[in-house]
Amino acid sequence: MFEIPGDQLSATTGRQAKTRAARISWLHYLSAWGRGLDLGDYARARQTATHKEVLEAEGVGVFDLDHYSAAREAGADHAEALAAQELGIRLAAYADARGVGADHAQVVEAHNEGVDLRDYAKARGHVTSSSWLTARPVPEPDATHSEVMEAHAMGIRTASYATARREHGASHGVALTGHAHGIDVAACAAALDRGASHAQILAVLARGVEIFAYARAVGTEVPPRAGPGRPRSRHRRRCLRLCAGGGSRSCGRPRRPRPRCGRR
Numbered sequence: 001m002f003e004i005p006g007d008q009l010s011a012t013t014g015r016q017a018k019t020r021a022a023r024i025s026w027l028h029y030l031s032a033w034g035r036g037l038d039l040g041d042y043a044r045a046r047q048t049a050t051h052k053e054v055l056e057a058e059g060v061g062v063f064d065l066d067h068y069s070a071a072r073e074a075g076a077d078h079a080e081a082l083a084a085q086e087l088g089i090r091l092a093a094y095a096d097a098r099g100v101g102a103d104h105a106q107v108v109e110a111h112n113e114g115v116d117l118r119d120y121a122k123a124r125g126h127v128t129s130s131s132w133l134t135a136r137p138v139p140e141p142d143a144t145h146s147e148v149m150e151a152h153a154m155g156i157r158t159a160s161y162a163t164a165r166r167e168h169g170a171s172h173g174v175a176l177t178g179h180a181h182g183i184d185v186a187a188c189a190a191a192l193d194r195g196a197s198h199a200q201i202l203a204v205l206a207r208g209v210e211i212f213a214y215a216r217a218v219g220t221e222v223p224p225r226a227g228p229g230r231p232r233s234r235h236r237r238r239c240l241r242l243c244a245g246g247g248s249r250s251c252g253r254p255r256r257p258r259p260r261c262g263r264r
Helices: 006-012 026-034 039-045 051-059 065-073 078-086 091-099 104-112 117-124 145-153 158-167 172-180 185-193 198-206 211-219 233-244
Strands: 003-005 023-025
Touching: 023 026, 026 039, 026 051, 039 051, 039 065, 051 065, 051 078, 065 078, 065 091, 078 091, 078 104, 091 104, 091 117, 104 117, 104 145, 117 145, 117 158, 145 158, 145 172, 158 172, 158 185, 172 185, 185 198, 185 211, 198 211
Parallel strands: none
Antiparallel strands: 003 023
């Protein structure tokens, strides 16, 4: 039977996804076309699925074959992808979670516990969306499954936990410590990442200063040059006073005047 390479099908529809060549028969090609399937999505799905599996996925309500393909490429088999779909899990988020090393049971557990799978994937190492617009990322594991689930069970927002772990390099213990003191873990991690110590954060908290504001103050801090009578800590104290008093988010940092009449 005459066959057409899968990469030619992608080119026919103008898709830019990079897929390896798959041998697709004209009969299968016409069958997919007759069902109204996007030929680029079909070609990508055929890299990891048979013609029968693709048609079955489309028949049970998988409206976006691209997300089905992402799930298969992330390591899910056909039955797991359909089971996730049946449980009401968005296959795009399912693919993200599988792409960072979670197995099917772990993804289902996180979903059943009410964990947002996008945030779950971000905490474990995934930061980009599963889409044909982006190549599949190389996982960079950070938090483990048990750590994410423990944080969720303690009442920590997964989005905040993910930000603390991925963007500010906080450890699991640091996140739990911040939460134990009633501090948003992302704000605590941001302040630590920008040079504050635990003791300073607790002192700021005792004064009633909002930790996010303090983290921004420390982050925008431009200490004056060291010299007689001008210690570097003076600017930090000014930041604290401004934050406590609801002052400028820039904490007094001088701003460059805007040009007028086109002059710089």
